[in-house]
Amino acid sequence: MTAGSFGTTFAKVLADAGSDVTLWHRRPELVARINEFHDNPDYLPGIALPHAITATADAAAALAGAEIVVLATPAQALRENLVAWRDLIPPTATIVSLAKGIELGTGLRMSEVIAEAGAVSPDRICVLTGPNLAPEIAAEQPTASVIACTDPARAELVQDAVANGYFRPYTSTDVIGCELGGAVKNVIALAYGIATGMGLGHNTKATLITRGLAETARLGAKLGADPMTFAGLAGLGDLFASCSSPQARNRAFGEVLGRGATLAEAQAGTRQTVEGVKSCLAIRDLARGCGVEMPITEQVEQVCHEGVDPRKALAALMGRETKPE
The missing domain is CATH 3.40.50.720 (NAD(P)-binding Rossmann-like Domain)
Structure with a gap:
C-alpha cells in the first residue's frame, strides 16, 4: 500500500x-x-x-x-x-x-x-x-x-x-452500498463544511446530514444496494465522522469555500487529496444517468466547479418545490 x-x-x-x-x-x-x-x-x-x-x-x-x-x-x-x-x-x-x-x-x-x-x-x-x-x-x-x-x-x-x-x-x-456510502459522504461533507464556513448553525447542518443520507440511499436503491447499509457504519457512521470532525479533509476544504475562497485558492492551501471535489462531478453524472435527484450534490458541484456563490446555492436548495419527506 x-x-x-x-x-x-x-x-x-x-x-x-x-x-x-x-x-x-x-x-x-x-x-x-x-x-x-x-x-x-x-x-x-x-x-x-x-x-x-x-x-x-x-x-x-x-x-x-x-x-x-x-x-x-x-x-x-x-x-x-x-x-x-x-x-x-x-x-x-x-x-x-x-x-x-x-x-x-x-x-x-x-x-x-x-x-x-x-x-x-x-x-x-x-x-x-x-x-x-x-x-x-x-x-x-x-x-x-x-x-x-x-x-x-x-x-x-x-x-x-x-x-x-x-x-x-x-x-x-x-x-455497492458500502462504496456509495463512502463516495457520497465526501460530497455531503463538503456541503457541511461550506455551511460551517458560512456561519450556519446546527439546524442547517442536521438538515444536510439527513437529506444527504437520503440522496445516498436513493442512488443506492437505484443501483441495487441494501437500504440498511446506509443506516450503518458505511452510511451514517462514515457520513457523521466526515461532517462533524474538523480533521476531515472534505469538511475542512468546504469551510474554506464557505468563507468565500475560490476552488483554486482552497486547493492551494492543502497538500492532501480532497476526494469530494472530483467525485461530486462523477456522482452527479451517475445520478443523472440513473434518473435520481441529488440536489445537494448538484449544488456542491456548482460551487466547486461553476463558481456559484454558496449563498446562491443555499437559496436554490431552499427554493425547491416542497414535497413529502
Missing part, C-alpha cells in the same frame, strides 16, 4: 494485528525515513510505527508474495496505478480498496475500476469503509469499520487480519 496518511495508518492497523507489512512510496527519502526512524512525519507526525512495517520504492518488491494487497491511492489515480501494477499482483492475493470515490468519465465504483484495470475477479476484491479518520485511528482511538466483499470468506479473511484492540471490523456482502 502507499505511504500516505490512511495507507500508513492502515499499515499500522495490520501490523498491530500481527501482520508483516510492506509500504510502497515513490519518494526514496520518505522510504528511508520510515525504515530508519519508524515514523512518517509527512503524513502522521508524532506517531510511532511498528517495526513490522518496512517501506520500499520498488513496487515489484512490495507486491512479491503478498497475500493481501491494500490499495490506498486517490480514487482518480487508481486506474493509472493499477495498469502499472497489475502484472505484479500475485494471482491469488486478496485486494483491499481504501479509496472512496466514483471514477470520472466512467461512473465506476472503485471495486469496478480494480476489476477492470487490474484484471481481477470481483470476488477477490474487498472494500474497507466506515468512519476512518486516519489521525484518530493512528492514535489508537477505538473505531469500527466495514469490510465488504461478494465472497464472505474473503471478507472474513481480511477481518481476521485487521482486528485488534482499537480497530473492530465488521463484514458485509453489500459492496
